[in-house]
Amino acid sequence: xxxxxxxxxxxxxxxxxxxxxxxxxxxxxxxxxxxxxxxxxxxxxxxxxxxxxxxxxxxxxxxxxxxxxxxxxxxxxxxxxxxxxxxxxxxxxxxxxxxxxxxxxxxxxxxxxxxxxxxxxxxxxxxxxxxxxxxxxxxxxxxxxxxxxxxxxxxxx
Numbered sequence: 438x439x440x441x442x443x444x445x446x447x448x449x450x451x452x453x454x455x456x457x458x459x460x461x462x463x464x465x466x467x468x469x470x471x472x473x474x475x476x477x478x479x480x481x482x483x484x485x486x487x488x489x490x491x492x493x494x495x496x497x498x499x500x501x502x503x504x505x506x507x508x509x510x511x512x513x514x515x516x517x518x519x520x521x522x523x524x525x526x527x528x529x530x531x532x533x534x535x536x537x538x539x540x541x542x543x544x545x546x547x548x549x550x551x552x553x554x555x556x557x558x559x560x561x562x563x564x565x566x567x568x569x570x571x572x573x574x575x576x577x578x579x580x581x582x583x584x585x586x587x588x589x590x591x592x593x594x
Contacts, residue, residue: 439522439531440527441489442489442520443519443520444521444551444567445519447492448492448493449500449503450495453480453496460486469482469484469485469491469550474581479498483579493519516563517562517564520564520567521566522568524568525571528567532554532566535556545585546582546583547588549580550569551567552589553565554566554567
């Protein structure tokens with residue numbers, strides 16, 4: 438196996454602060470970042486819920502998806518999921534395979550704590566593979582989506 442499990446689950450919420458508070462209070466979850474530089478009407482937070490597990494939370498003005506709490510097996514598809522590569526070498530192998538299949542353009546985002554490569558899987562489901570950034574240290578900046586990883590895109594330096 439080239440992955441060590443799921444990296445995160447992306448969740449749409451109508452109450453970002455309430456979602457964060459619940460998981461902090463019940464599970465001792467840690468807020469990694471709350472973005473302020475996102476487009477108007479959007480809020481985002483990374484909520485660490487385990488050693489290698491996060492919720493990526495999104496609150497969007499006018500989006501009512503969070504209110505559509507349907508019974509199990511009637512909820513439809515999730516937004517996306519992230520797989521955690523077991524090592525940098527495995528991440529590079531997976532990325533090469535995705536490019537080879539035409540499932541990814543190979544762009545790697547430097548989010549700070551992790552590198553991320555999005556891909557389109559079966560039936561058009563978007564997902565990503567992530568790996569710990571060996572150069573990031575706690576307290577360093579957490580980057581915005583689309584920040585090129587210099588390790589993979591030296592021309593962006």
